[in-house]
Amino acid sequence: MPAKEFGAVVFNDPAFAGTRLNAYACSTCHTERAGDTRVLPGYAMTGVTKRTAFWGGQIERLIDAASFCYQQYMFGAGPLDAEDVRAKALYEYLASLPGEEGAKDALPFTVVHTVTVLTGGDAKRGQAAYSAACRGCHGEAHSGSGQITSRANVLPEVTKDYARLFPAVDPALVVIEKVRHGNSFGLSGTMAPFSQEALSDEALADILAYLGL
Numbered sequence: 001m002p003a004k005e006f007g008a009v010v011f012n013d014p015a016f017a018g019t020r021l022n023a024y025a026c027s028t029c030h031t032e033r034a035g036d037t038r039v040l041p042g043y044a045m046t047g048v049t050k051r052t053a054f055w056g057g058q059i060e061r062l063i064d065a066a067s068f069c070y071q072q073y074m075f076g077a078g079p080l081d082a083e084d085v086r087a088k089a090l091y092e093y094l095a096s097l098p099g100e101e102g103a104k105d106a107l108p109f110t111v112v113h114t115v116t117v118l119t120g121g122d123a124k125r126g127q128a129a130y131s132a133a134c135r136g137c138h139g140e141a142h143s144g145s146g147q148i149t150s151r152a153n154v155l156p157e158v159t160k161d162y163a164r165l166f167p168a169v170d171p172a173l174v175v176i177e178k179v180r181h182g183n184s185f186g187l188s189g190t191m192a193p194f195s196q197e198a199l200s201d202e203a204l205a206d207i208l209a210y211l212g213l
């Protein structure tokens with residue numbers, strides 16, 4: 001199999017991480033196709049090998065950017081090895097994706113530092129936004145049907161525990177905190193954060209309305 005075709009397999013294969021704990025492929029969080037209607041936490045990989053920095057400019061080398069995901073989200077045992085046959089194939093595949101010519105600066109990655117309550121969402125729009133942004137991992141609202149891993153809590157039912165766990169906090173705010181910070185900033189788990197570019201406050205407010213929060 002040519003390297004770039006093998007790279008496409010690697011990109012779409014949760015087994016790449018080498019542990020059954022992991023349920024994600026790179027493609028769980030990054031699209032490689034034009035016209036993908038999912039709203040994903042990671043950027044599209046088209047043109048990624050031409051970028052000069054990653055993660056909003058915080059990471060300088062492509063392999064370090066990918067290794068971060070591999071270790072942080074996929075339970076990968078160590079950083080990716082640039083000499084590994086699968087890492088090389090992955091690179092060939094990413095380099096083969098269509099993208100603009102020439103080097104490009106890092107794409108923006110704006111973290112919402114201080115979360116605030118979001119109101120005025122529209123439940124109908126929120127249903128579509130939930131499907132595009134959350135359903136791929138959490139499955140259907142209320143049942144979790146189709147969830148990618150049993151660790152991805154059923155929404156919004158998980159919030160029923162919040163009155164006990166976080167008595168002084170609006171449950172919606174706990175959800176916003178998780179969406180904006182994922183497993184980062186000392187939070188546990190493997191959910192990735194959604195930056196402002198990935199998911200707007202308006203879309204998040206709609207999702208909360210759909211979930212009845």
Ligand code: HEC
Pocket residue numbers: 024025026027028029030041042043044048051053054055056062065066069070073074090106107109190191192193
């Ligand atoms: C659980 C979700 C998730 C998984 C799985 C994941 N990533 Fe990421 N990745 C992110 C997020 C979030 C970012 C930060 C936003 C961004 O820069 O795309 C990111 C950033 C990146 C970047 C930097 C892109 C840029 O231009 O800033 C690369 C490269 C990357 N990931 C590669 C990979 C590869 C290769 C895999 C599979 C081995 C992978 N990721 C798996 C969520 C994920």
Ligand code: HEC
Pocket residue numbers: 028029041133134135136137138149151152153155158174175178179182183188189190191192194199207
């Ligand atoms: C890449 C997969 C993925 C995506 C996309 C995702 N989640 Fe999660 N989420 C998880 C996993 C896995 C958990 C379990 C805790 C962990 O691993 O971080 C989780 C946990 C949660 C929790 C429970 C936190 C707690 O401990 O009580 C909430 C709330 C949540 N997600 C909301 C959302 C919302 C809303 C969306 C869509 C905007 C979303 N998630 C998108 C994977 C994902």
